[in-house]
Amino acid sequence: MKSIFTNKTEIPTAAQLQEALGDTYVYWQTFAEYTKKLYPEATEEWSFTSEKFGWSFRIKDKKRVIIYLLPRDQFFKVAFVFGQKATDAIIASTIAELIKTELQAAKVYAEGRGIRIEIKDETLVNDLLKLIEIKTKH
Template identity: 30%
Template sequence: MDRPLLNDAHIYPTDAVLTSILGNCIEVYQTFTGNLPEYGAKLEWRFYNDGNAWLSKGISKRKTVFWISIWQGFFKVSFHFTQKTRLGVMDLPIANEIKTKMRNEQVKGKLVSLIIDVSESTQLKDVFTLISYKQSCK
């Protein structure tokens, strides 16, 4: 099974560390993180022993809106929706591929996960649309 990188608890994900892993995608990541304040969101990095990796949660008003994991050459943005809020994703102005992915995703417990592999700046519009939607969900 694939695992995210950043697996050493003693190596904090600094800009230099992220640049070495993300490569050319670092500019997309920096654009993403640079725009988060406009959405009232911030990142908090933490090492999770259960997954043996550093993950960052995107927080807005103490609510976890999304998660970030770092992979070779790209990063993943993960959202978790309830069955009810999942339906609202279909009404968003986002790429049809994302809607199809959401439609086909299985419910795990009470949540449905939507994970987007981000490697290009053109994908950020959809990610920010999902962030805004998730923030509006109760």
């Protein structure tokens, strides 16, 4: 499923994002603010990869993306890429089994294992805050 924003010439505005995400917009803000709190030097950017995927939002440090936020219709996905140390920390943590299972099943690439988690309500918010913490530490 691709981004709700597919017009390459138009970067989504905050108002468009809020309308597109509906009730989940508050969680998007929570993740973005928490990432910036843990890593104040982080930069934020919208990125358009292709027609197939549309616009996504990234928060990154100097070398890597900390978190990807992928807007959908009335929800969004959060994506991370974790190296082995971070993966080990997640498996050893109290994070939801659903996330651990997805992480263990993810294909391993040079930059690590990538996972995407749908956010449709508050169920996984605390787990995702823990993932952001682990990502900024490893």
